[in-house]
Amino acid sequence: MAICNLDLPTQVTGLSLGSPEQLAGELAITVANALRDAIDSHGSAVLVVSGGRSPVAFFERLRGQELDWSKVTVSLADERFVPVGHPDSNEGLVRRHLLQGPAAKARLLGLYHAAPSLEEAARLADAALAELGRIDVLVLGMGEDGHTASLFPASPNLELALSPGCRQRCLPMQAPGVPRQRLSLTLPLLASAHLTLLALQGQAKLATLEDALAGDDVAAMPIRAFLRRPLEIHWCP
Numbered sequence: 001m002a003i004c005n006l007d008l009p010t011q012v013t014g015l016s017l018g019s020p021e022q023l024a025g026e027l028a029i030t031v032a033n034a035l036r037d038a039i040d041s042h043g044s045a046v047l048v049v050s051g052g053r054s055p056v057a058f059f060e061r062l063r064g065q066e067l068d069w070s071k072v073t074v075s076l077a078d079e080r081f082v083p084v085g086h087p088d089s090n091e092g093l094v095r096r097h098l099l100q101g102p103a104a105k106a107r108l109l110g111l112y113h114a115a116p117s118l119e120e121a122a123r124l125a126d127a128a129l130a131e132l133g134r135i136d137v138l139v140l141g142m143g144e145d146g147h148t149a150s151l152f153p154a155s156p157n158l159e160l161a162l163s164p165g166c167r168q169r170c171l172p173m174q175a176p177g178v179p180r181q182r183l184s185l186t187l188p189l190l191a192s193a194h195l196t197l198l199a200l201q202g203q204a205k206l207a208t209l210e211d212a213l214a215g216d217d218v219a220a221m222p223i224r225a226f227l228r229r230p231l232e233i234h235w236c237p
């Protein structure tokens with residue numbers, strides 16, 4: 001299915017849903033099916049999710065899905081350099097909205113570490129991610145500037161984070177708005193996911209997607225790195 005007549009590359013599929021509630025439900029079913037398949041095929045599943053405002057309804061629908069959560073590891077595509085109890089924490093968001101009920105049995109591999117600097121926190125996250133293993137499902141969001149995870153245009157370290165040879169799994173990044181200090185998984189790790197989903201809501205993000213599809217400068221719009229790989233976009237007005 002196309003998304004609002006957007007001309008998608010062959011490796012990108014698009015699903016248009018009627019409302020944010022339908023998008024959350026559809027995404028939850030898609031992710032749960034992929035996690036069950038991973039558990040059936042290799043005994044465990046790794047889910048990497050994004051934070052921000054949009055995923056809350058998706059998290060709450062996903063936690064209601066029947067699966068063996070004790071075999072699931074949840075991690076984050078990016079994090080803000082704030083304590084987990086801070087309202088801006090993505091780990092806090094996942095703990096509050098996803099890891100509840102049966103889903104609380106999942107293991108959470110967070111990125112935040114209390115460290116004297118963002119750089120040191122990124123080094124600690126990078127070391128912790130060594131045990132993540134293969135990402136079975138990656139759920140990305142996107143900002144209206146075309147960032148994804150915390151791969152922001154003009155951020156220091158962006159070029160390194162996007163390079164195919166980047167050896168770090170996690171790097172310190174700077175967002176244009178608060179909270180500025182971020183931790184982001186790098187492209188090689190993110191792009192290694194077996195299934196990558198991009199969840200978008202609203203006309204503004206549809207326009208951003210259209211801009212991203214019309215150009216090829218990845219540094220200007222890092223989401224472009226994912227549009228040239230197999231990707232499933234779920235969008236609603």
Ligand SMILES: O=C(O)[C@H](O)[C@@H](O)[C@H](O)[C@H](O)COP(=O)(O)O
Pocket residue numbers: 050051052053054055077078079080090140141142143147148149150
């Ligand atoms: O930490 C974050 O903010 C996210 O990981 C980020 O990459 C997010 O996916 C986009 O900024 C979209 O955010 P919204 O869903 O809030 O629009």
